[in-house]
Amino acid sequence: MNRERGASSLALVLLLLVLGSLMLQGLNQAQRRQVAMVNDETLALRDTARAHSALQWGKILSWQIAMSVQCRANSDGARVCLRQLNGDAILLMAESNGIQLWQSGTRQGNGIVFSPHGWSDFCPLQEKTLCQMP
Structure with a gap:
């Protein structure tokens, strides 16, 4: 009889x-998913900040008014392009790893005046091909 009690206690x-191990594996998988989501969000925020930085950098650059499209890249991989539209309208575009931002403006004399309403995270033009980075 004593042997049977020992076996059931051991079982x-x-x-x-086994149940504790299964619970720990489940918690580990949930934690890994959360860490991956946080990493993805961190990268998206970093790319958005780089695109905003490139857009502001593009506003202070001196652009050649005679060219229809011109682009520049900064040291952290973001790009900024200036596209001349019909008339005196211009569009400043910034991109960092797929995150794109736009700012409209007009040519005035030898300079550019950007819209006081700020940037846009969607294409402000009806013709979407004009908003694509060259």
Whole structure:
């Protein structure tokens, strides 16, 4: 009789160990998913900040008014392009790893005046091909 009690106690302990191991594996998988989501969000925020930075950098650059499209890249990989539209309208475009921002403006004399309403995260033009980075 004593042997049977020992075996059942051992079986109960082993069952608790298996259940605990399964719970820990589930928690580990959930934590890995959360870490991956946080990493993805961190990268998206970094790329958005780089695109905003490139857009502001593009506003202070001196652009050649005679060219229809011109682009420049900065040291952290973001690009900024200036596209001349019909008339005196211009469009400043910035991109960093797929995140794009736009700012409209007009040519005035030898300079450019950008819209006081700020940037846009969607294409402000009806013709979407004009908003694509060359």
